Amino acid sequence: MTTVKQLGIIILLSFGAAFLIYKWHPKSPALYLVAGQLRPDEVTLNQVLKLKKERGVVWIDARKGLDYQKGHVEGAFLLNEQEDFFALLEP
Incomplete structure (x- = not known):
């Protein structure tokens, strides 16, 4: 496996893990601005x-x-x- 493929896999796994943590974390912040907050x-x-x-x-x-x-x-x-x-x- 080439270094570029390994790097791509690591990046995809990192983004996947970050998304899952954000999705199910009880105190995850909003990713957008809400007027009045x-x-x-x-x-x-x-x-x-x-x-x-x-x-x-x-x-x-x-x-x-x-x-x-x-x-x-x-x-x-x-x-x-x-x-x-x-x-x-x-x-």
Whole structure:
């Protein structure tokens, strides 16, 4: 048996085992997004926009500085600790 055939068999067996484990595991996760399934500490975009109108929201953008300069949410603050780490330590 060639190495390629052996590799193919191993891959097929791995996928088969993964599928069976997923299918019968009591706590298998959903493989798709379901609207309305948020954790208690998460909010939707509509909720954030409502809060912005009512109380104000502070937007923190943690992307790289170049990405922030290309475009960001109006009023967002750039806070990227990897790029600005030493600047954050200064008084």
